[in-house]
């Protein structure tokens with residue numbers, strides 16, 4: 320659009336010259352695109368180039384870091400809290416198994432930049448670099464999800480209503496719209512919630528509400544409208560999703 324309107328603007332001036340330069344520009348562009356395509360297979364034999372800001376993930380290295388940490392760099396083993404394969408044993412520590420790569424990476428960066436504050440994880444995140452983050456996120460995303468169950472029969476209906484339909488009267492959208500009908504989330508933006516500990520989920524909703532966690536405009540707005548009773552109900556319901 321922009322190209323053609325520009326060209327028509329100058330039509331009266333030097334149509335011939337412009338057409339020629341357009342062709343030259345275009346063919347130059349095509350050649351460079353083509354060159355890239357053809358270069359790819361040849362480059363595959365050489366070690367993969369590390370694109371700045373987007374390290375190539377090494378799943379085995381991610382597993383090693385998750386399981387053993389790296390004492391030489393002060394990285395504590397994640398497994399101690401997040402459990403074998405990211406299936407943590409208690410609700411104070413979130414399950415990370417099968418969580419989406421981009422979400423895990425974003426959260427670790429948010430602990431570093433302070434938009435998500437937590438006395439434990441801020442320290443942990445400070446010790447890992449971009450390559451570690453890419454590795455560990457790739458490893459965790461490949462683990463089997465860890466299932467849970469809803470505990471409170473009295474609030475399941477309320478929780479289910481909020482999750483599936485939202486609360487129109489309070490302007491609360493259905494959680495399922497973004498976190499998916501089965502809580503699997505939608506990569507890359509919307510995290511998996513199914514099976515997560517209710518205690519952890521409820522805590523996060525209160526952190527979004529009170530501003531301790533301010534790394535999502537969407538979730539801050541939603542949590543601001545949820546009461547304590549609604550938070551407990553929906554968190555318990557989500558724990559049983561699968």
Ligand code: HEC
Nearest residue numbers: 395396397399400411412413423426427437439440443455
């Ligand atoms: C001492 C316990 C502990 C250790 C060790 C630990 N974590 Fe955590 N982690 C936590 C706690 C507690 C939270 C929840 C913090 C909050 O409320 O924000 C958390 C949250 C997270 C989250 C966010 C999860 C989500 O669903 O948003 C990620 C990602 C994470 N940890 C990754 C790691 C990685 C990677 C390591 C190892 C390098 C690690 N953690 C080591 C305790 C720990």
Ligand code: HEC
Nearest residue numbers: 492493494496497508509510520523524534535537538553
């Ligand atoms: C418009 C999309 C959208 C809707 C609707 C939505 N969420 Fe979210 N939710 C997000 C996004 C995006 C994130 C990731 C935030 C981040 O970047 O840390 C998130 C994160 C969360 C987290 C943190 C997960 C973790 O592992 O720490 C919880 C808990 C959560 N949402 C609960 C809910 C509940 C409960 C509802 C319904 C009342 C809901 N969400 C509706 C988009 C949405």
